[in-house]
Amino acid sequence: MGRVEPKQVVLWLAVAAIVVFCLFPFYWLINTSLKSGADLSGAALLPPTPTLDNYTSIFEDDNFTMALRNSAIIAGSVTALSLLIGSFAGYALARLHLPFKFLILAIVLSISTFPPIAIAAPVFELWTDIGLYNTYLGLILPSLAFGLPLTVYILASFFRDIPRELEEAAMVDGASRFQAFRKIVVPLGAPGVVTAGLLVFIFVWNEFLFAITLTSTPERRPVPAAIAFFTGSQQFEIPLGTISAASVVVTVPLIVLVLIFQRRIVAGLTAGAVKG
Amino acid sequence: MEAGAARLPRRRRRSVFRGEHRLGAAMLAPSLAVIGLVAAYPIFYAIWLSLNEYSVITPGLSRFVGFDNYSEALGSSQFWDAMKTTVLFTVISVGLELVIGLAMALVMHRAFRGRALLRAVVLVPWAILTVVTAITWRTIFEPELGFVNTMLNTLGLPGGDIVWLGEEGYALAVMIFADVWKTAPFMALLLLAGLQGIPDELHDAAKVDGASGWQRFRRITLPLLVPAITVALIFRTLDAMRIFDLPYILTKGANGTETLSLIAQEELVTNRNTGLGSALSVLTFLTVMGVSFLYIRFIGGNIRALTED
Numbered sequence: 313m314g315r316v317e318p319k320q321v322v323l324w325l326a327v328a329a330i331v332v333f334c335l336f337p338f339y340w341l342i343n344t345s346l347k348s349g350a351d352l353s354g355a356a357l358l359p360p361t362p363t364l365d366n367y368t369s370i371f372e373d374d375n376f377t378m379a380l381r382n383s384a385i386i387a388g389s390v391t392a393l394s395l396l397i398g399s400f401a402g403y404a405l406a407r408l409h410l411p412f413k414f415l416i417l418a419i420v421l422s423i424s425t426f427p428p429i430a431i432a433a434p435v436f437e438l439w440t441d442i443g444l445y446n447t448y449l450g451l452i453l454p455s456l457a458f459g460l461p462l463t464v465y466i467l468a469s470f471f472r473d474i475p476r477e478l479e480e481a482a483m484v485d486g487a488s489r490f491q492a493f494r495k496i497v498v499p500l501g502a503p504g505v506v507t508a509g510l511l512v513f514i515f516v517w518n519e520f521l522f523a524i525t526l527t528s529t530p531e532r533r534p535v536p537a538a539i540a541f542f543t544g545s546q547q548f549e550i551p552l553g554t555i556s557a558a559s560v561v562v563t564v565p566l567i568v569l570v571l572i573f574q575r576r577i578v579a580g581l582t583a584g585a586v587k588g
Numbered sequence: 589m590e591a592g593a594a595r596l597p598r599r600r601r602r603s604v605f606r607g608e609h610r611l612g613a614a615m616l617a618p619s620l621a622v623i624g625l626v627a628a629y630p631i632f633y634a635i636w637l638s639l640n641e642y643s644v645i646t647p648g649l650s651r652f653v654g655f656d657n658y659s660e661a662l663g664s665s666q667f668w669d670a671m672k673t674t675v676l677f678t679v680i681s682v683g684l685e686l687v688i689g690l691a692m693a694l695v696m697h698r699a700f701r702g703r704a705l706l707r708a709v710v711l712v713p714w715a716i717l718t719v720v721t722a723i724t725w726r727t728i729f730e731p732e733l734g735f736v737n738t739m740l741n742t743l744g745l746p747g748g749d750i751v752w753l754g755e756e757g758y759a760l761a762v763m764i765f766a767d768v769w770k771t772a773p774f775m776a777l778l779l780l781a782g783l784q785g786i787p788d789e790l791h792d793a794a795k796v797d798g799a800s801g802w803q804r805f806r807r808i809t810l811p812l813l814v815p816a817i818t819v820a821l822i823f824r825t826l827d828a829m830r831i832f833d834l835p836y837i838l839t840k841g842a843n844g845t846e847t848l849s850l851i852a853q854e855e856l857v858t859n860r861n862t863g864l865g866s867a868l869s870v871l872t873f874l875t876v877m878g879v880s881f882l883y884i885r886f887i888g889g890n891i892r893a894l895t896e897d
Contacts, residue, residue, distance in 0.1 A: 323695065323698055323700060324700075326691075326695045327695060327700070327702075327706060330692055330695060330696075330706065330709070330710065331706070331709055333769070334709050334710055334712050334713050334773060335709060335712060337713075337721075337724045337725065337728065337769060338712060338713075338716060338724065340724065340727065340728055340735055341720070341723075341724045341727065344727055352733060353732065353733040355733065355734070355735050355738030355739065355742075397618035397619050397622070398619060400614075400615035400616070400618060400619065401615060401616050401618075401619035401620070403615060404611075404612040404615040404616050405616075405894065405895055406894060406895075408608050408609075408611065408612040408615070409608050409609075409612075409897055410608070410609060410612040410613075410616075411609075413895035414891055414892055414895045414896075416616065416620070416895075417891050417894065417895055418884055418888070418891055420619070420620075420623060421884060421887070421891065422880055422883075422884050423623050423627045423628070425826050425876065425877075425879070425880035425883055425884075426627060426631070426873065426876070426880075427829070427830040427848075427849055427869075427872050427873055427876045428830065428832070428849075429830070429832065429848075429849040429852045429853055429869050429872055430630075430631060430634055430869045430870065430872060430873035431626070431627055431630045431631070431634075432853065432856075432869075433630075433634050433637070433852065433853075433856050433862075433865055433866050433869040434630035434631070434633040434634040434637060434866065434869075435626065435630050436856065436857070437633070437637060437862060438630065438633065453622065453625070453626045454626050454627075456622050456626070457622055457623050457625075457626035457627040458627070460619050460622060460623060461623070464619060465894075468894050468895075469894055472894060489607075489608070489611055490611065514715065517717065518717045518718060518719075520718060520719055520832065520833040520836070521832050521833065521849070521853065524836075524857075525853060525856075525857055535717070536717055536718075536719040536833070539717075539719050539720070539723065540719060540836070540837055552727060552730070552733070555723055556723070556727065559717075559719075559720040559723050559724070562717060562720065563715070563716050563717060563720050566715040566716070566717070567712055567715050567716075569715070570708065570711045570712065570714075570715040571708050571711075574704070574707060574708045574711060577711065578707065578711070578777055578781075581774070581777060581778065582777065582778055582781040
């Protein structure tokens with residue numbers, strides 16, 4: 313070592329290019345969010361007079377704080393529900409002797425490939441008829457239907473890797489099958505539960521089509537829909553500064569999750585893809 | 589005596605099986621109920637809605653019109669334009685994502701300090717909401733104050749006066765660009781997992797035989813990566829064909845960025861034209877189903893491995 317090899321230089325240049333490619337746009341968003349007034353109309357790479365005005369103004373805006381609350385409620389509920397009922401289904405498919413398991417899992421997975429618009433249209437009509445339009449439950453259910461296939465698939469593959477003997481030992485000691493599932497399989501499959509939970513949470517937090525189709529008021533509108541409807545104090549002008557600030561605020565929690573759980577997330581993303 | 593001894597365990601086994609069936613049915617029921625109620629049933633309901641015409645003036649008033657909505661949809665230039673845009677968007681963006689994603693994966697596969705950090709950095713675009721992605725790129729391509737035009741003007745390059753999202757062709761290009769930015773890293777991670785599955789010994793042996801880097805890439809890496817590439821392509825094609833949020837925020841479908849999902853949603857929610865909107869949704873569904881079928885066929889081996897006893 314010691315001398316710099318040309319190959320190394322090329323590698324580091326490539327790494328630098330990837331980092332800039334991935335991070336610059338988000339940096340630009342943060343940069344814009346710290347500008348106000350005349351600064352906004354210059355492409356300065358650093359805000360000439362950095363200000364938190366945009367951040368104070370979005371947190372004074374009820375529409376934004378309500379959207380944060382709505383998204384937290386909806387994404388939280390969908391994640392919890394899909395882990396609960398998805399772990400049952402994942403266990404049944406991975407471990408129990410049942411007929412048609414292949415068919416069931418294939419159908420469940422094919423649901424996740426449906427275009428959401430094909431669901432949104434009839435669900436919009438149904439919800440208007442039965443009073444679920446513009447309610448939390450009305451948004452939770454469709455997202456749950458789309459989050460479940462992934463949850464079931466990931467959990468089934470994690471549960472399958474847990475040695476059967478552990479369950480059998482518990483059952484010899486008098487535990488029922490369901491107790492063995494709850495006390496042995498779920499705790500040992502915890503990494504899979506975390507992975508599935510993260511992916512579902514991020515998926516629901518990001519969901520847009522149901523969010524704008526199935527809600528009509530700020531009281532129920534989740535973050536992506538609220539951002540789409542964002543209008544600043546001045547009408548007819550895109551409020552660049554505040555929109556950027558709002559975008560940064562809703563993105564930071566996800567980036568923190570991704571940085572902490574990087575390994576788990578990559579494992580989950582590739583689970584459905586590479587084995588074969 | 590012997591027959592009795594043989595029968596007993598068998599009967600007990602059958603009762604164990606029956607108990608397991610009952611438990612299995614109970615454990616599957618909630619998931620299947622949700623999926624059936626909110627995903628499978630609506631598809632059939634959409635087909636029914638699409639065969640009717642609905643009065644805009646009197647809510648609830650409708651009449652059966654057979655395939656009228658479909659002939660209207662299939663006879664409209666709007667549908668075929670949206671189909672063209674969707675296919676063009678899918679082919680170009682997924683193609684670029686594959687090339688860029690593969691390049692990124694090859695870099696990330698090299699051993700260097702900070703590799704784990706790079707993998708986290710690469711997840712950032714993936715973690716950013718699509719709506720925010722759209723806003724970010726809209727901000728960057730803003731005609732007067734955007735980064736791109738200011739840069740072009742400062743550097744004295746042509747194009748600094750282009751209204752990127754206001755012109756056909758450019759608008760679609762920005763949309764493709766935004767999609768590539770958000771999902772090429774995802775593609776890279778899928779391909780990286782594939783690369784990690786290729787044994788080092790193969791490369792070492794080829795090196796001993798005097799194969800160049802390019803030869804090893806062509807003859808070893810690429811062929812062994814085909815399964816990973818195929819799944820990544822199917823995954824991304826499914827998503828690209830359903831694209832909705834990106835064009836909705838960038839242009840609301842103006843200037844040649846109207847996709848299938850977008851026209852269906854517009855017809856349904858904005859125009860309150862339930863029949864035609866449902867027909868368009870069903871057509872979108874059928875278009876995507878071909879790719880879904882490929883996906884299920886391709887991961888069939890995984891499903892079988894997970895569900896076999």
